[in-house]
Amino acid sequence: MQAYIIRRLLALLPTLFFASLIVFVSMRLIPGDVIDLMLAQNDIVTTQDRARIEAALGLDQPVMSQYFDWVGGVLQGDLGRSLWQNTPVVDQLWATMPITFELGLLALIVALSVAIPIGIYSAIRQDSAGDYVARSFSLVMLAVPSFWLGTLVMVFPSVWWRWSPPLEYVRFFDDPIANLSHMIVPAILLGLSMSAVTMRMTRTMMLEVMRQDYIRTARAKGVSEHLTIVRHALRNGLIPVVTLIGLQAPLLIGGAVILEQIFVVPGMGLLLLEAVFQRDYPVISGIFLIVGVGVLLINLLVDLSYGFLDPKVRHQ
Amino acid sequence: MSVLDINGLTVSFRTETGRVYAVNDTSLHVDPGETLAVVGESGSGKSVTALAILRLLGEAGRIDQGSIHLEGEDLTALSELEMTRIRGNRISMIFQEPMTSLNPVIQVGRQVAEPLVLHQGLTWAQGLERAHDLLAKVAIPDPGARIRENPHQLSGGMRQRAMIAMALACSPRLIIADEPTTALDVTVQAQILALLKDLTVETGAALILITHDLGVVARYADRVTVMYGGRIMETAKATNLYRDPRHPYTRGLMNSIPSLDGPVGAALSTIEGQPPDLAHPPPGCPFAPRCSQRQEQCEKQVPPLRRDGERDIACVRHD
Numbered sequence: 001m002q003a004y005i006i007r008r009l010l011a012l013l014p015t016l017f018f019a020s021l022i023v024f025v026s027m028r029l030i031p032g033d034v035i036d037l038m039l040a041q042n043d044i045v046t047t048q049d050r051a052r053i054e055a056a057l058g059l060d061q062p063v064m065s066q067y068f069d070w071v072g073g074v075l076q077g078d079l080g081r082s083l084w085q086n087t088p089v090v091d092q093l094w095a096t097m098p099i100t101f102e103l104g105l106l107a108l109i110v111a112l113s114v115a116i117p118i119g120i121y122s123a124i125r126q127d128s129a130g131d132y133v134a135r136s137f138s139l140v141m142l143a144v145p146s147f148w149l150g151t152l153v154m155v156f157p158s159v160w161w162r163w164s165p166p167l168e169y170v171r172f173f174d175d176p177i178a179n180l181s182h183m184i185v186p187a188i189l190l191g192l193s194m195s196a197v198t199m200r201m202t203r204t205m206m207l208e209v210m211r212q213d214y215i216r217t218a219r220a221k222g223v224s225e226h227l228t229i230v231r232h233a234l235r236n237g238l239i240p241v242v243t244l245i246g247l248q249a250p251l252l253i254g255g256a257v258i259l260e261q262i263f264v265v266p267g268m269g270l271l272l273l274e275a276v277f278q279r280d281y282p283v284i285s286g287i288f289l290i291v292g293v294g295v296l297l298i299n300l301l302v303d304l305s306y307g308f309l310d311p312k313v314r315h316q
Numbered sequence: 317m318s319v320l321d322i323n324g325l326t327v328s329f330r331t332e333t334g335r336v337y338a339v340n341d342t343s344l345h346v347d348p349g350e351t352l353a354v355v356g357e358s359g360s361g362k363s364v365t366a367l368a369i370l371r372l373l374g375e376a377g378r379i380d381q382g383s384i385h386l387e388g389e390d391l392t393a394l395s396e397l398e399m400t401r402i403r404g405n406r407i408s409m410i411f412q413e414p415m416t417s418l419n420p421v422i423q424v425g426r427q428v429a430e431p432l433v434l435h436q437g438l439t440w441a442q443g444l445e446r447a448h449d450l451l452a453k454v455a456i457p458d459p460g461a462r463i464r465e466n467p468h469q470l471s472g473g474m475r476q477r478a479m480i481a482m483a484l485a486c487s488p489r490l491i492i493a494d495e496p497t498t499a500l501d502v503t504v505q506a507q508i509l510a511l512l513k514d515l516t517v518e519t520g521a522a523l524i525l526i527t528h529d530l531g532v533v534a535r536y537a538d539r540v541t542v543m544y545g546g547r548i549m550e551t552a553k554a555t556n557l558y559r560d561p562r563h564p565y566t567r568g569l570m571n572s573i574p575s576l577d578g579p580v581g582a583a584l585s586t587i588e589g590q591p592p593d594l595a596h597p598p599p600g601c602p603f604a605p606r607c608s609q610r611q612e613q614c615e616k617q618v619p620p621l622r623r624d625g626e627r628d629i630a631c632v633r634h635d
Contacts, residue, residue, distance in 0.1 A: 212416065213411060213413050213416040213417045214416065214417055214418055214419040214420070216372065216411065216417070217411060217417045217418065217419070217479075217482075218419070218430075219372055219403065220370055220372060220403055220404060220408065220409040220411075221403060221404035221408070221430055221431045221434065221482065222400045222401060222402070222403035222404035222405055222431060222434050222435060223400070223404075223430065223434065224397075224400050225396075231422075232419050232422070235421045236419070236420065236421055309421070310420075310421060311420070311421060311466035311468070312420065312466070312468050
């Protein structure tokens with residue numbers, strides 16, 4: 001088991017290498033580089049100034065040598081400094097990562113606590129009115145982008161009830177209630193968009209499992225309908241759902257970028273958006289590195305969880 | 317008193333093309349310690365009869381008429397909750413597919429212990445202890461290790477033994493085995509059936525053995541019910557039925573058993589035609605379209621099941 005985990009962790013390295021290379025190079029291909037932006041803000045126009053800034057930021061080097069400098073830094077735990085604030089990227093990530101992590105975790109809790117019970121209900125009451133409502137709801141959530149819903153949630157309550165969601169970020173450990181009342185609205189929106197697919201998957205898998213011979217065996221043993229679902233069907237039905245949750249992790253991060261912007265959550269998503277607008281290359285690369293590691297680790301966790309859910313996997 | 321007494325049972329299923337009557341006006345009984353074989357081809361209604369006894373017909377199925385008495389108590393009148401107290405406790409069932417009938421994510425011991433925990437109020441620890449003894453009783457080697465294993469670690473024969481252990485857990489009065497050996501190797505089939513027979517005789521339970529294998533019937537059954545097209549054609553003692561099959565369908569079945577004594581290279585005898593479409597059953601005897609001895613009235617009305625000495629038979633020629 002340990003050897004397996006180590007093997008999997010080592011396999012992350014080439015993936016991360018190529019992913020970071022693509023991000024590093026493609027960011028520099030976007031028209032309008034960071035120097036132009038800086039010059040535009042400071043009314044400095046001479047080519048000498050330009051060359052001086054370029055040299056100071058290390059941007060006069062060829063892209064590949066910049067990349068390997070960066071990789072060398074990463075291997076020593078140094079992600080470089082922000083081109084604008086001149087603060088270490090590592091510090092910026094430390095400040096924003098927990099916030100985005102909290103948002104993602106809350107969204108995941110919302111998604112699962114909506115998707116799994118409704119998915120099960122929908123499967124057990126197949127083709128009932130409740131099932132149709134649940135399925136229609138999930139279709140709507142699939143189709144409606146969260147930035148649109150986010151905007152609606154910002155605008156309409158303030159027009160109708162003169163109320164709008166709180167937009168001031170408070171650290172969780174300073175005031176948990178104020179923190180949660182700020183985070184819960186974006187978390188619900190993010191969670192609902194994630195719950196749509198999960199709910200459909202839960203429903204499909206439960207329908208499939210409830211048709212299996214071992215469910216008939218459980219009923220023939222005198223297991224009540226409720227216990228049949230909880231004890232005999234759920235664990236079998238959730239195995240593929242767990243995979244799906246792993247696959248949705250990148251969507252969660254993508255959604256966070258947009259919702260953090262709308263609800264002014266000072267997380268990694270907001271940082272990324274600002275960095276992209278300002279062409280702050282080291283910050284962008286740093287965030288993508290963390291996101292990449294995060295997504296790969298989530299998928300590793302998902303694979304490991306099979307061992308607990310499915311005994312067949314454990315013995316192979 | 318009979319353990320089980322079914323009277324005039326009719327079962328139908330709702331389908332997209334209308335109601336399909338899978339079992340019609342069926343009556344049978346089983347006595348304590350007795351093995352009743354129910355024989356018939358696919359679609360003859362034998363499995364549906366079994367599921368109707370446990371009231372596990374699903375949402376589409378319905379008992380339209382008749383009664384099912386278990387030791388004098390009419391199961392058709394019980395609530396769903398009362399039925400859950402009977403299933404796995406006073407009646408248990410063994411299914412055809414040992415490979416898929418056990419839950420893949422639950423340890424074998426817990427699956428065997430579950431009826432004891434549900435019906436006899438045992439704790440899981442006590443239940444597992446009993447599961448150990450039950451697995452030993454069905455001759456599973458090293459039961460101590462097996463109770464902690466998952467079904468995929470057991471062979472098909474071992475799984476069916478585990479199913480039998482599960483069925484026996486609460487010492488039921490009636491065991492229904494629906495083609496318990498069809499999915500198993502021939503060498504394992506005989507062991508499983510012998511085990512099942514011994515254990516039912518030992519506990520005094522009644523056994524309903526559903527099969528299409530007449531060889532199995534000859535060796536293990538006390539009495540035989542032959543079903544066709546959702547109706548009973550003939551019920552008789554196994555020895556009588558073999559010596560003297562009376563119903564044309566029973567005879568057809570007997571004739572289609574290949575014999576080692578027959579001439580080499582002779583074609584196997586078959587019954588011409590197809591089983592009836594249950595959505596559009598013939599108005600008369602379901603076997604009439606294929607019967608070589610049919611008369612005019614066979615196609616007009618269903619012959620009732622009539623008693624003749626120790627035998628029940630549904631054929632107009634047998635008045």
